Amino acid sequence: MNAPAANLETPDAFRADLRAWLEEHFPASLRGHPRLLGGHDALHGPAEDHARWKAAMADAGYGAPRWPVAYGGAGLNAQQADILAEELERIGAFSPIAGLGLMMLGPTLLEYGTEEQKLRHLPPIARGELSWCQGFSEPGAGSDLASLRLRCEDAGDHWLLNGQKIWTSYAHLADWCFCLVRTDTTVKHLGISFLLIDMRTPGIEARPIKLINGVSHFCETFFNDVRVPKDGLVGEVNHGWTIAKRLLQHERSGLSAQRGAKAKTHDLVELAGRYLPADETDLRGRLADHLLQDHAYRLTLERRAAEAEAGMTPSTPLSVLKNIGSDVAQARAELAMELTGLNGLGWAGEPYSPLELELTSHWLYSKCFSIYGGSYEVQNNITARRELGLPA
């Protein structure tokens, strides 16, 4: 059967048709597969089933359910997109299409891209065919992102790039990069442009950086005399900062929604049942404190979604939500380490269980939650000045 169309009259009719479609297309072998986050996640289960599932979802436009059909989406309204998410969860399914292109660049291009750019770049993102990396941070431009220096000169029929980016996630695997470049060195914010770059262009080199937990999907990315076609520019030259700020909002909202409940890697109550002595009280009290924060955070995400659905301005600012989200996720990882105790100190091999090794690796990795996407301190600056109106 065909995927149910966005113009079905009632939510119930849409849900019924969707349910039938999902039952026909979702391979049972992939049931319970973890939700994909980065677009380069490890896949478990038969490869051909993954390919079949991805093709079905892509054909239906369900990778980017709310994007217009012309750009590879399904044109669903918010309620229908919620129903899709609920029905996927109900049968233990997941969206096989994910990544930075979908989460950040897509919404930004929908707003700022030319028609030509949208038609060229959005469908491959919605189908999960091309992956994107984010060229924002530089060695000298972290929290103070606008001080970035990657030089971009107008060389007549093309742009000429020289410089370096850092913390570019999956740059060594990505097909394309959305990148902030410096087109005017005499001013700060008004000298930045937003550029789309094919990662196979000669002169680009991406080197993975090994992190404290041993994994390396962040890269240093070098640009030596890289020639980028003129049509890679999004928006006006020197006006990329406005677009970047909008994209960072999509990043914060994506990150805060992923953290906490939705990217829950483990259940602390279940871990406590396994690792915590029955007469222990101190850690138990701190676990309870965390459970309260976590629950209130999930309710806040729900409230925010309800407000957005009703067309209201969300009352909880994103900068506030991002910090709560990273706090909750980091606290959960710390508590898991305390629960596993000596068993949580393993790096590899026996006698550590796969779960223990994963918890430990996740604990180390979780330290980046309050650094990337605008650090905890930068979010607090934004909250204080922009949201609370405190003076600079």
Next chain:
Amino acid sequence: MILTEEQQMLRDAAQGWVSERAPVAALRSLRREHAALGHDPALYREMAEMGWTGIAVPEADGGFGFGLAGAGVVAEQLGRNLVGSPLLTTSVVVAGAIELAGNAAQKQQWLPAIVAGEARAALAIDEGNRHDPAGIALAAAAQDGAWVLSGSKQAVFEGPAADLFVIVARVAGQPGDETGLALFLCPADTPGLTVTAMEQIDSRGCARLDLAEVRLPADALLGEAGNAWPVLTEVLDRGRAVLSAEMLGSAQQAFETTLEYLRTRIQFDQPIGSFQALQHRAAYLIGQLELTRSAVIGALRAMDQGAADRARLVSLAKAMAGKTLRKIAQETVQLHGGIGMTDEHDAGLYLKRAQVADMTWGNEAFHRQRYARLAGL
């Protein structure tokens, strides 16, 4: 998770009334003029005229059926200006107990009077220095077709003004048992009952009850003798949920007052709110405030829906409200500096109310432990 149009109208009306009729200055005059009563009867009459005394009472029982969500909307606005009154104990807690456990005659006797604002009521439960709903020792014995109650109650919230008490008594078992409890309707003028006002830090009504062989007729029993625990839990949770909404309002107001001070207080030739150390404290507080708001809305909704996990959500809300309000009240004093220590400034009023509200019907620690138990930890 968002207000309906009806609730928005309710909020706007409450906001208007509170700012016009019950500014924080009203609490100051209360301290002088109605200290023993704990509230201003004239203001309570106005609340009744606006229908708030029937807001959470079902329409079938003569109320307005706005649910706890409606009561929460009003309570939040009252909390902003620390308006103390028996509204919560009367129209939510005692009316709730009568609605859930009362027979037709008991409902007829009390609910119309409560909705009309003529009867004010309080729940007499705690006996020790902490909230302990199962730790009831006050005994009720059946005698010649009547009940005889002896014992005492501490810190009865809004007790001094009450015309009617719902008294939690033990008919069987030991203090600590959830079984063996019963609820009794006891008018304040019943012989043998002594109501003594206790002067608390926040000027809100609070009383000690002493019962010396108080004889109550058989029809004073509310519900089933020995099996009051489910009803008691439900009405306590209603009260806790709406009190959490009130505490949210107090926290919100104290936070906004503090922000305004940070914007305008000049030291070292600049507004103190320009200092990053203070900005980040404010950013932390707004986060806790937002979490608390979500928890409060979640608890009110769960109670109105009769959701299976409603007790857990109420404990989440009360624990978060206690933690957040106390933290914000403490910061309100600290960030105001010396002026925050003066009786003339409102900061201290919020600090005192925060402490009392937190301790009422289970403080943060009580509800954190209850939440953990209900979550299976």
